[in-house]
Amino acid sequence: MTSPILPQPGAPAATWQFDPRRHARSLYWRGWGVQQIADEFQLHGVTGDTGGAIPRATIAAWKQRDKWDEAPSIRKIEDGLEIRLLTLIAKEKKTPGDLVEMDALSRQIESLARVRRYEQPGGHSGDLNDKVGNRNAGPRKKAKKNHFTAEQAAELKRIFLDGLYDYQLTWWNALSQRTRMIRKSRQIGATYYFAFEALIDAIETGRNQIFLSASKAQAHQFRSYIVSFAKLVGVALTGDPMLITSDLRPEEEAAAEMHFLGTNFRTAQGRHGNFYFDEFFWVHSFEELNKVASGMATHKKWRKTYFSTPSTVAHPAYPYWTGERRNRRRKKEDRIDIDVSHAALAAGSVGPDRIWRHIVNIEDAERGGCDLFDIEELRDEYAPDEFANLFLCDFVDDSQSAFKFNDMIACGCDSLVDWTDFNLEADRPYDNRNVWAGYDPQESENGDNAALVIAAPPLAEGAPFRILERHQLRGLDFEQQAEFIKAVLSRYNCTYLGIDAKGVGAGVYQLLAKVGAMPGCTVAKIEYSLELKTHMVMKAQNVVRRGRLRFDVSLLDLVSAFVSIKKTLTTSGRAVTFKAGRGGNDGHADLAWATMHILMNEPLDGKEKPKSTMEIIE
Incomplete structure (x- = not known):
């Protein structure tokens, strides 16, 4: 057990100025014994007034004189909160999680201070609740809504700049660029930053x-994110759109408007301002969206910022990235050539089309101070081509894919707006209506992930399948996988579950197919063959091309899984099959195969009973 508040062994004592008596008390309140504290002080070179080590007897005397054991619980809690908050404040590079925790700790300290005022002589209910107030107090000036004082604005900016990684600081230093286009790795804090x-x-x-x-x-x-940031300096932001004022601007100026637009982007036509286009390489109808976005920032004072993980070279946004979109319908002598390689754009560069481009892959992020990843573990978890796409910022060429990228993203929808009969946060997300599920097990010998997909089957002939949930598992044995499936499906009325029963899947299937394991659910044992796999892909292609598969647009991993499946020859070279992933295995497309286990429960024509190599257990 080590203390986070003491210098590391060997650190110069002169750089640490703190009160040993107070810190000894803090450690004691957190469960340390007197001898443990003395040993800890000796280990870290903490000395007393005489310059020598602080003996156990001295610490015991402090404990007795200051009555550490008699301190109220609330004081001990306050001490722990203060220590943790000071530790976070001292961090040079703060993560988004650190900032959120600092906000929560500050609110807890404020709440405890209210309790202490209430418990003192003269305390009243207004000490506990601002809305109650003190009846004897005079009129108070009402705080301005969504308003920042000059001090709050300065403190917020300080917190922001102090917590930036190097590549985020590069984005900040490029604020003078009217158009920024950033190709990035997944999960490096871009949404948070912008x-x-x-x-x-x-x-x-x-x-x-x-x-x-x-x-x-x-x-x-x-x-x-924005609401959480404002809380760091005591401002509670409300409204949508959100109207913001500050002491840094004349009071008569109009408030700054912040609009948050999803599929309702058309309602913002006529609005003007800086715009941020999130995951623009993955949106459907990019050309239409971009026309609206560009219209918002026509005036030269507005900035345009596009940022996204890459998708495929077939996406309509790809020519904007390469500059080819600008070259269309231009004379040969007026065309431009832009180097969009990582070597050219790793530090950010302005092209001849006046767009500032930047590439930040996961290795760049790590060099820039982001220590949130274990890159080698991610390389192990993902197939090489998938890792290259998600984390090294490589575009995918889907020309050989069984499922075309643009067909897949056309199946995306805004589930919060479009699916009024589904609420993922509810105890019964889809009420008592039927759902179907598919499971692709983890194969221990090649380290692939397992995948569970839950879908609402068509409500009428020709209606769409809707993907309600998807989960990926890793590192579980067959019994743990079976228990996970049962736990997730317990929230639904699942009437069909298709399981790939090869390898580890055989054990998962046997556990779930037992009488009473899945009441009311037909558990289908799926045994892959060349014929069955072809049937599954053909069925899925038909469903996708007809727009009968629907899922929330945020499920980018589902799109990637389908696009990763490619048509290839068998080892003998005499037949065509479909594969994806490491060494010819099809494991990293697990979400796609799990989805196809669901789709195959409907016949190829959508009318007759399915005919396939399956064993059905009621």
Whole structure:
């Protein structure tokens, strides 16, 4: 057990100025014994007034004189909260999680201070609740809504800049660029960064900020971040659109507007401001969306920021990235050539089309101070081509794929808006209506993930399948996988479950097919063959091309899984099959295969009983 508040062994004592008596008390309140504290002080070179080590007897005397054991619980809790908050404040590079935790700790300390005021002589209910107030107090000036003082604005900007990784600082230093286009690795904090950047700009300049995403849920991730950021300096932001004022601008100026737009982007036509286009390489109808977005930022004072993980070279946004979109319908002498390689754009560069481009892959992020990843573990978890796409920023060429990228993203929808009969947060997300499920097991010998997909079957002939949930598992044995499936499906009325019963899947199937294991559910044992796999892919292709598969646009991993499946020859070279992933195995497309286990429960023509190599257990 080591203390987070003491210097590391060997650190110069002169750089640590703190009160040993207070810190000894803090450790004691957190469960340390007197001898443990003395040993800890000796280990870290903590000395007393005489310059010598602090003996156990001295610490025992402090304990007795200051009555550590008699301190009220609330004081001990306050001490722990203060220590943790100070530890986070001292961190040079703060993560989004650190900032959220600092906000929560600050609110807890404030709440405990209210309790202490209430318990003292003269305390009243207003000490516990601002809304009650003190009846004897005079009139108070009402705080302005969504308003930042100069001090709050300065503190918020300090917190923001102090917590940036190097590549985020590169984005900040490129603020003078009117158009920024960023190709990035997954999960490196881009949404977090741009939400904070936009809030700072709104406070300081009064400019409107507009966030474009493919779904309402994605757009409101920006809003959630912004509300959390404001709380760090004691401002509670409300409204949608959100109107923001500050002492940094004249009071008569209009408030800065912050709009968070998903599929309702058309309602913003006529609005103007800086816009941020999230995951633009993955949205359907990019050309239409971009026309609206560009219209919002026509005036030269507005900024345009596009950022996304790459998808495929077939996406309509790809020519914008390469500059080919600008070259269309231009004379040969007026065309431009842009180097969009990683070597050219790793530090950011302005092209001849005046667009500032930047590539940040996961290795760049790590070099830039982001220590949130175990890159080698990710390389092990994902197939090489999938890792290259998700984390090394490589575009996918889907020309050989069994499922075309543009067909897949056309199946995306905004589930929060379109599916009024489904609520993932409810105890029964789909009420008592039937669902079907598919499971592709983890194969221990090649380390692939397992996948569970839950779908609402068509409500009428020709109606769509709707993907309600998907989960990926890793590192579980067959019994643990079976228990996970039972736990997830217990929230639904599942009437069909298709399981690939080869390898580890055989054990999962046997456990779930037992009488009473899955009441009311038909458990289908799927044994892959060349003929069955072809049947599954043909069925899925038919469903996708007819627009009969629907899923929330945020499920990018599902799209990637389908696109990764390619048509190839068998080992003998005499037949065509479908494969994806490491060494010819089809494991990393697990979400796609699990989905196809569901789709095959409907016959190829959608009318007759399915005919396939399956064993059905009631």
